[in-house]
Amino acid sequence: MQQSISKSLILLLAAVFAMTPYAIDSYLPAIPIIATDFNVDTSLIAITVSMYVFGMAIGQLVGGPLSDKYGRQPIMSLGLLVFGVCSLVLALVDSLAFFWLWRCLQSIGGGMAVVVVPATIRDNAEGKEAAKVFSLVMLIMMIAPSIAPAIGTLIMKISSWHWIFLSSAIFAILVAICAFFIMPKHIKASNTMPSTxxxxxxxxxxxxxxxxxxxxxxxxxxxxxxxxxxxxxxxxxxxxxxxxxxxxxxxxxxxxxxxxxxxxxxxxxxxxxxxxxxxxxxxxxxxxxxxxxxxxxxxxxxxxxxxxxxxxxxxxxxxxxxxxxxxxxxxxxxxxxxxxxxxxxxxxxxxxxxxxxxxxxxxxxxxxxxxxxxxxxxxxxxxxxxxxxxxxxxxxxxxx
Structure with a gap:
């Protein structure tokens, strides 16, 4: 029997969903500066937005079935940790090739974490309550793109573009720790149950x-x-x-x-x-x-x-x-x-x-x-x- 979703779980799921638009949009103001630091054309940095989108899709295809088999919390935490570690490395790289590589890996980790959110809502709510939770979580996802560039600009005024990725790393690791304590323990599917x-x-x-x-x-x-x-x-x-x-x-x-x-x-x-x-x-x-x-x-x-x-x-x-x-x-x-x-x-x-x-x-x-x-x-x-x-x-x- 499904129970009502707690406020702490809703905030956690919203935080995970907000991670993607923040990762995409917060560094947009920094793209010309990153290109200058790497001595490459701006378009070669801008293309990492598309790389991130496709990496997110791959991460979801991988993380979804794994969360059915091993549980929601382990896969969400794994995705968040991968995202966090890659964000930390992105703040330290000094070449375009490594920037591309770690940006792709970052997005795959993000996809693995994000895909667990709808499944978790489905596990713990149904009907109108599920729709209300989805509505609230989606609201956070849609507001995040409008404020992320401003946050990125503010960080650059205070420090450098590296701190945009460091902030993503800190955010992801903190959310991963919260997920360990807040996420409900999902019952793994039985080995005798045919997988979908x-x-x-x-x-x-x-x-x-x-x-x-x-x-x-x-x-x-x-x-x-x-x-x-x-x-x-x-x-x-x-x-x-x-x-x-x-x-x-x-x-x-x-x-x-x-x-x-x-x-x-x-x-x-x-x-x-x-x-x-x-x-x-x-x-x-x-x-x-x-x-x-x-x-x-x-x-x-x-x-x-x-x-x-x-x-x-x-x-x-x-x-x-x-x-x-x-x-x-x-x-x-x-x-x-x-x-x-x-x-x-x-x-x-x-x-x-x-x-x-x-x-x-x-x-x-x-x-x-x-x-x-x-x-x-x-x-x-x-x-x-x-x-x-x-x-x-x-x-x-x-x-x-």
């Missing part, structure tokens, strides 16, 4: 639609974050100060929808809330469509569409995760690994394609964001229908 493969997770139709919704909701998020500088700074020519303000507007929208989602979950199921917020996201896409067709040079028309799309993400990602993972018990680690890896891989590919297509107009970005919303909505509609049919079949069987 990635293929079997994908083949389970009632959950597949929620996986697709999660992946394409995340792809929309990454597409916007990757291409927002072009949209605002290049296409509309706003100042860097106004750009920061417009970016913060999206964060505010996410916070509002996230808290609204937590409140509405007292009355509605996660599947219902997912459908509602995906509808809002599609509406935001339609606003963007109208903006590029009717008033392509109007900044605030486009901003309203972007804010609606991004704000809706505050309610889609958490509800999609809960709706997907509820179908998997002790194999939640494997399911979580597949979900995490797919959203990172596909998100990176779609956002990268969008960046290549952007030239002097926003239509590729708008079309792809709208397409991601529609795909997620259609997948959820189908998944909800399958789950209703499955529930009705079970009820009919019980009556008979």
């Amino acid at each position: 493969s990635f293929k079997s997770v994908l083949k389970f139709k009632p959950a597949r639609g929620y996986l697709i919704a999660q992946v394409f909701s995340y792809a929309l998020l990454i597409t916007f974050i990757t291409n927002a500088p072009f949209a605002y700074l290049v296409k509309f020519g706003v100042s860097e100060t106004l750009f920061s303000g417009l970016f913060i507007a999206n964060v505010v929208g996410v916070v509002i929808i996230n808290r609204l989602n937590a409140y509405l979950l007292n009355r509605y199921d996660a599947e219902q809330m997912l459908l509602a917020f995906l509808g809002l996201k599609v509406f935001g896409g339609l606003v963007l469509f109208c903006s590029i067709l009717i008033m392509p040079n109007n900044l605030w028309f486009a901003v309203s569409g972007f804010v609606i799309c991004m704000a809706a993400t505050g309610g889609t990602i958490s509800n999609a995760s809960v709706s997907f993972l509820k179908h998997f018990g002790r194999s939640a680690g494997t399911a979580s690994a597949l979900m995490g890896a797919m959203q990172f891989f596909i998100g990176a590919i779609i956002s990268g394609i969008t960046a290549l297509l952007l030239k002097d107009a926003l239509w590729p970005m708008v079309l792809i964001m709208f397409g991601c919303s529609v795909i997620a909505l259609l997948a959820t509609l189908k998944a909800n229908a399958l789950n209703r049919k499955m529930t009705e079949t079970k009820m009919s069987y019980c009556v008979n």
Whole structure:
């Protein structure tokens, strides 16, 4: 029987989830300086962002099944320690090759730790409570990217870029120590119990639609974050100060929808809330469509569409995760690994394609964001229908 998740466990899981956006975004202001210190082109340092994303996906594919077999706490602690040690080494390296190597290893450790978070929530909560916990943890994950660059800039003003990685190392090791004491002792799967493969997770139709919704909701998020500088700074020519303000507007929208989602979950199921917020996201896409067709040079028309799309993400990602993972018990680690890896891989590919297509107009970005919303909505509609049919079949069987 599942028990209510403690506040200390929620804070721990949020801290682990915040580690990734901090690791990605905190060193962005330092990229030109690191490139100068290594005497290389800036792009060769900037590419480590993509390396980190793909390394995270690999770490999740490795850590998820291992957490099913050996338990959540050992794999989370191992991932955090790997992340921490690699962060410490990154602060000491003096060549590009070693920087690349340890950055990749750091991300694999981060992926192993992060993948345990959804599985742990699935182990210790269900239904509406799980959705509320996911919503809170996702809120931390989405706020972290907005403050991480500022933290990195502050560290550089006080010291040097090396301390950005040292701070990551200290943070990871402290969280690993907390995980040892706070993480519940997960019961290992029996050796006689057949393991769940990635293929079997994908083949389970009632959950597949929620996986697709999660992946394409995340792809929309990454597409916007990757291409927002072009949209605002290049296409509309706003100042860097106004750009920061417009970016913060999206964060505010996410916070509002996230808290609204937590409140509405007292009355509605996660599947219902997912459908509602995906509808809002599609509406935001339609606003963007109208903006590029009717008033392509109007900044605030486009901003309203972007804010609606991004704000809706505050309610889609958490509800999609809960709706997907509820179908998997002790194999939640494997399911979580597949979900995490797919959203990172596909998100990176779609956002990268969008960046290549952007030239002097926003239509590729708008079309792809709208397409991601529609795909997620259609997948959820189908998944909800399958789950209703499955529930009705079970009820009919019980009556008979």
